[in-house]
Amino acid sequence: MFQEERMQLIVEHLRKHNRISADDIVALFDVSRDTARRDLIKLEEQDAIIRTRGGAILPPPPQEFRSYKDRLLDVSEEKRAIGKLAAAIVRQGEIIILDSSTTVQACAENLNGKSCTIITNSIHSADLLSNHTAVQIRLLGGKVDKEQRYVYGTSVIETLSHYYVDKAFIGIGGITMDGFSASEEEGKIKHQMMKAAKKVVVLADQSKFDRRYGYRFADWSLVDVLITDQWPTKEWLVFLAEQQVEILIPEPTDDKEL
Structure with a gap:
């Protein structure tokens, strides 16, 4: 599986489950922890995720100030x-x-x-x-x-x-x-x-x-x-x-x- 395809699936997983860990990526895609870390770094560089301790979450939607x-x-x-x-x-x-x-x-x-x-x-x-x-x-x-x-x-x-x-x-x-x-x-x-x-x-x-x-x-x-x-x-x-x-x-x- 190419990295871009895997990254897209990581984002889809986040949309369904709100968060993902490096261990999840290793298990889901049968890759090493180093590969999982590189995927997360690249996604963060694209502003697609926010990295957390041991994983990632999606960035919040634009802040809405309602009355x-x-x-x-x-x-x-x-x-x-x-x-x-x-x-x-x-x-x-x-x-x-x-x-x-x-x-x-x-x-x-x-x-x-x-x-x-x-x-x-x-x-x-x-x-x-x-x-x-x-x-x-x-x-x-x-x-x-x-x-x-x-x-x-x-x-x-x-x-x-x-x-x-x-x-x-x-x-x-x-x-x-x-x-x-x-x-x-x-x-x-x-x-x-x-x-x-x-x-x-x-x-x-x-x-x-x-x-x-x-x-x-x-x-x-x-x-x-x-x-x-x-x-x-x-x-x-x-x-x-x-x-x-x-x-x-x-x-x-x-x-x-x-």
Whole structure:
């Protein structure tokens, strides 16, 4: 088999399975590891893949900035389950930070009147929580993004630098083993939120794994807990164990009870 033909089949495999390892290439095409490595290098040079530790993934699609209202319409059951589990680990009396992501907003929806203090830049979450008399809300001040329904700017980052909180709940644009990425404006705020917290909890469904956005705002040293909707691959489990990150997975729901 010629290299170009094999490379095309590698990309097709990635489209079906999202990732491929060097061992997969060796087994699928009966080639040496050196040949598999050369194939991956050439595909990376063509911007067809992103190489990872031991394999490759497809590059993410062009970043699309939809309005917050549109993103709320697409909040999946997986994200809602992640948000519900995140709310369950909030303790009475805690001071917590909620960022402006839709997955974290699902956490706000499930706080169910817990007596706690919420610091957030999310206009939507602040409005939602205003109905809970037991919740104290501190909406950060700054410029308002009317489309994305959050507050941003240097004043937000400056104010966050003075806080010390129990937990920060952070939604992610993309996760790789190199760290976390989002848009630059959001990323700077998320980074400061993480620095302010005793415990950082990242909320991310499996679609965020092995995706990169334009701005890397934090690495794994800042993260204590990852809540996701299904168990990651063996490669990721090994990596997360090395990083000493606790993984929490929502229990499956029984559709018969719904």
